[in-house]
Amino acid sequence: MKVGVLALQGDFAEHLAILRRLGAEGVEVRLPSHLDDIEALIIPGGESTTIGKLAYAFDLLDPLRVFGQMRPIWGTCAGAIFLSRDTLEGQHLLGLMDITVERNAFGRQADSFESEIPVPVLENPETPFPAIFIRAPLIASVGPEVDILARLLNNDDSGIIVAAKQGHFLATSFHPELTGDDRFHRYFLSLMKRDL
Ligand code: GLN
Numbered sequence: 001m002k003v004g005v006l007a008l009q010g011d012f013a014e015h016l017a018i019l020r021r022l023g024a025e026g027v028e029v030r031l032p033s034h035l036d037d038i039e040a041l042i043i044p045g046g047e048s049t050t051i052g053k054l055a056y057a058f059d060l061l062d063p064l065r066v067f068g069q070m071r072p073i074w075g076t077c078a079g080a081i082f083l084s085r086d087t088l089e090g091q092h093l094l095g096l097m098d099i100t101v102e103r104n105a106f107g108r109q110a111d112s113f114e115s116e117i118p119v120p121v122l123e124n125p126e127t128p129f130p131a132i133f134i135r136a137p138l139i140a141s142v143g144p145e146v147d148i149l150a151r152l153l154n155n156d157d158s159g160i161i162v163a164a165k166q167g168h169f170l171a172t173s174f175h176p177e178l179t180g181d182d183r184f185h186r187y188f189l190s191l192m193k194r195d196l
Contacts, residue, residue: 001192004029004038006064008054010046010078014177018185032063040072040168040192043079045134045175048103051082052092061092068096072168074188080171081137097169098143105138105160119150119163122183130181131162131174138173139164168192 003019005012007028019026019042027038035041041064043051055061067073073096075083084093086100106113112135116128129150139161142148146166151159162173168191176184 001025001040001189002027002038003189003192004034004041006041006043006051006055006079008058008060009050010044011175011177012042012044014175015042015044015076015185018177018182022182022185022189024189031058032060035063035067038071040074040188041067042188043073043075043082044177045077045079048078048081048087049091051078055082056092061094064094065096068094068169072170072188072191074170074172076172076175076177077134077136080139080173083169083171085143087137097164097166097171098146099139099164099166099171100141101137101173102140103137104135106133106136109135111135115152117150117152117162119183121149121165122187124183129176129183130179131172131176132178133162133174136162136173138162139171165191168194 001024003024004027005015016026083097084099084101085095114132117131119129146164150163152162
């Protein structure tokens with residue numbers, strides 16, 4: 001399986017390392033032609049405004065949107081922002097997933113934290129997932145075709161949406177690529193197999 005990782009900015013190397021460990025072929029994507037022979041794409045964490053500006057500069061926005069019509073895309077943190085429909089901040093977005101996000105919703109870099117969250121769709125669902133939040137967004141609203149995969153419990157116990165799926169699109173506001181737990185990557189590869 002050939003999986004592209006958008007390598008404009010951010011922690012793409014960590015995603016590539018996990019893909020390699022799982023026996024998939026990871027490919028760095030920087031130009032539209034790099035999308036031609038990959039079967040799915042991961043957009044890493046980093047800075048979504050920078051990723052958007054570089055994608056615009058390299059004429060990648062429309063090719064990425066076309067790619068997403070046919071193939072799975074997973075965005076982690078900044079990547080989830082870039083996949084979303086709206087952030088209310090006027091930046092380049094793919095607008096592929098019917099979610100709106102609130103950027104930097106948990107505070108600054110120094111307020112980064114890790115939380116064990118239940119994610120029922122993963123293997124061994126009884127084992128919570130170690131979710132690392134770094135200047136993370138929250139998913140503020142989801143459209144009717146979006147499944148909520150995970151919530152972070154907040155003070156009033158209503159739960160903040162931090163992972164969602166819509167067809168072959170996946171968004172996580174945290175960074176599975178920074179943990180030793182590869183269940184989210186396995187889950188994404190399983191979406192990919194289903195799509196082939
Ligand atoms: N705060 C960043 C943004 O708004 C996301 C941070 C991250 O990817 N860890 O794009």
